[in-house]
Amino acid sequence: MKDIKHFLRQNSLRPTKQRVIIANYLFDGVNKHVTAETLSNKLLKMKAGISLATIYNTLHDFYEKGLLKKLMINSERIYFDTNTEHHHHFYSKKDQKLIDINVDMKVSGLPKPPKNKKINKIEVLVHLDN
Template identity: 40%
Template sequence: MTAELNAFALENRVREAGLRPTRQRIALAELLFATGDRHISAEELHEEAQEAGVRVSLATVYNTLHQFTEAGMLRILPVEGSKTYFDTNTSDHHHFFLEGENRLVDIPEGPVTLANLPSPPEDMEIAHVDIVVRLRPKATS
């Protein structure tokens, strides 16, 4: 796919999500979606944008990521206190979090069983369950 076609496809994707395809949204979408599924923080995307010559503030990156999430283009993954990651793969799947590397990795598709899930209040339903399994190197003895 040529860069021109890719930009056109991303503009359509942004528009179909109900968002106005501004120059900054399209530039950030190109960075987010050009390389396939990935997990990224706002700070990492801001750094990539700066390196690519995209003039955008960190606040605009945060706003755009949240707009993309609300539009169903991204999935938000709160992992570490104030650290939030965004996933371009919006399908139902779970994650390993590699401590020390601060990196998320998809858990390979397969059975993940969750027992004793609490019942939601009567007027609510469970929309999604996110499982994040934290990993660290084994201690050597």
């Protein structure tokens, strides 16, 4: 992405040094699935010097602005996806990796929603064994 500071401002985010570093990594044109911890490890290797709390807060800020998709695998693992288009995932617990499912799926046999409610969207997460 050419001008990450402009990109952040366009999305009503102040382009702090930390946000610019994180955004440059996340929005480099390659779709990524990250947790705060995996992103922290990547940035540590880059000697970025950004605290885990700042990374966590920045990921949530980006999510709130619609720049990331949030996927809760379980109560302990939240992934952020740079591909915000509707799609599904495989999850490998052993590798702790999400893999995009790039096919149009049809889901059938859904339960009827409660009275006065309607189904908004369906996201499929297929757990894998190795």
